Structure formats: C-alpha cells, structure tokens
Amino acid sequence: MNNTLKYSQLKVIILILTLFVSFSFFGQGSLEKGSEISLVKTHKDKDLQWGPCPSFMPKGCTISVLHGDPSKKNVDVFFKVPANYEIPEHWHTSAERMILVSGELHVTYEGETEQIMKVGSYAFGPSTKPHTAKCGDKDPCVLFIAFEEPLDAFPIVLKK
Structure with a gap:
C-alpha cells in the first residue's frame, strides 16, 4: 500500500511538472507573439x-502609416486629401x-457605377481593379485603408 501511494504521488508530480513545462513553453510563445502593444x-x-502620396497624385495628398x-x-x-480633390485612376x-473617417468620397471602380462613401462607410476594393475618386466640397477626406499586400499604387496612363 505504501508503494501504491508513492507511485500515485509520483504520477501526480509528473503530471504537474508536465503541465508546468507545457504552459511555460506555450506561454513563452504567446508572450513573444503578444508582445506587440x-x-x-x-x-x-x-x-x-x-x-x-505617390508622385502621380496631385499635390495635397498625404498618407500616414x-x-x-x-x-x-x-x-x-x-x-488624406483636401475637399474637391480628384484622385486619378489607379x-x-x-x-x-x-472606412471613411472624414468627408464624403465619391468612388468609381472600372465597370461599376459611382458609389458615395459617407463618414463611417465601409468599402472593399478588389486587387488590381482600376478606380478613381473625388472628395466632396465641404471637408477634407480621410480614409482608413487596410492593405493585405505591400502598399503600392499604379496610375492608369491613357495612350493618345
């Protein structure tokens, strides 16, 4: 009976140590991944x-990462662009x-009708789809944009 008790205690100690090591190992990884503020x-x-902004954009356009x-x-x-600002096709x-956080933005994607974004509006823009936009005449437009891929913008150059 004494050996059984010692064996049971040993099993419990091994289980506790295993859990401690597991939590320590996984907890360490979580801290490293979660160390971002x-x-x-x-x-x-x-x-x-x-x-x-990219050089093809008219003066007055700015970006903050x-x-x-x-x-x-x-x-x-x-x-961010000033009121009445026209964003060239790109x-x-x-x-x-x-998500539009300031102003009113008129957006047109190639082959689609113009859509008007008001403060709080969400929009999705497909990759590689050309689009233009114009900020309304009352307030500057500030647009929050989340890019999935590295940030880039390419102008559509019309051939004459």
Missing part, C-alpha cells in the same frame, strides 16, 4: 506622421478594406 489613433492625432511596414503584407494607413496589387 495595442494602438488607438484618430485622424486628428498630433503625433501622426504624414508623408507624400498607422500599423505595419508598407513594404510588407498587412499595413494600415490613413489616406490600381493596387492588394485588395483594400476601407
């Missing part, structure tokens, strides 16, 4: 760093997931 930003934050690396997958940006390698 959370983030909350608005388009009016003073610490946002705004940079120029919110999260990620523009040269890698999964990057989030604010895209396309992206990546699909776009967008």
Whole structure:
C-alpha cells in the first residue's frame, strides 16, 4: 500500500511538472507573439506622421502609416486629401478594406457605377481593379485603408 501511494504521488508530480513545462513553453510563445502593444489613433492625432502620396497624385495628398511596414503584407494607413480633390485612376496589387473617417468620397471602380462613401462607410476594393475618386466640397477626406499586400499604387496612363 505504501508503494501504491508513492507511485500515485509520483504520477501526480509528473503530471504537474508536465503541465508546468507545457504552459511555460506555450506561454513563452504567446508572450513573444503578444508582445506587440495595442494602438488607438484618430485622424486628428498630433503625433501622426504624414508623408507624400505617390508622385502621380496631385499635390495635397498625404498618407500616414498607422500599423505595419508598407513594404510588407498587412499595413494600415490613413489616406488624406483636401475637399474637391480628384484622385486619378489607379490600381493596387492588394485588395483594400476601407472606412471613411472624414468627408464624403465619391468612388468609381472600372465597370461599376459611382458609389458615395459617407463618414463611417465601409468599402472593399478588389486587387488590381482600376478606380478613381473625388472628395466632396465641404471637408477634407480621410480614409482608413487596410492593405493585405505591400502598399503600392499604379496610375492608369491613357495612350493618345
């Protein structure tokens, strides 16, 4: 009976050690993966760093990277243009997931009718599909865009 008790205790100790090692191992990985800090930003934050848009865009267009690396997958940006600004026809390698946070934006994708985004509107833009847009005349337009692929934009050049 004494041996049985010792064997049972040994099994419990082994089980506890196994669980401890398992949780330590998996917990360590979770900490490394979860070591990134959370983030909350608005388009009016003073610490946002705004940079120029691609060179084919008219003056006045700016972009602020919110999260990620523009040269890698999964990057989030604010895209800002003044009121009455016309965004020339272009396309992206990546699909776009967008939410308008300021202004009113008229968007037209090739082969589709114009759609009007108001503050809070969500839009999905398929990868490589050409599109144009125009900001309304009252307020600047700020668009949150989540890119799946690295950030790029290619103008549509009309041949004469």
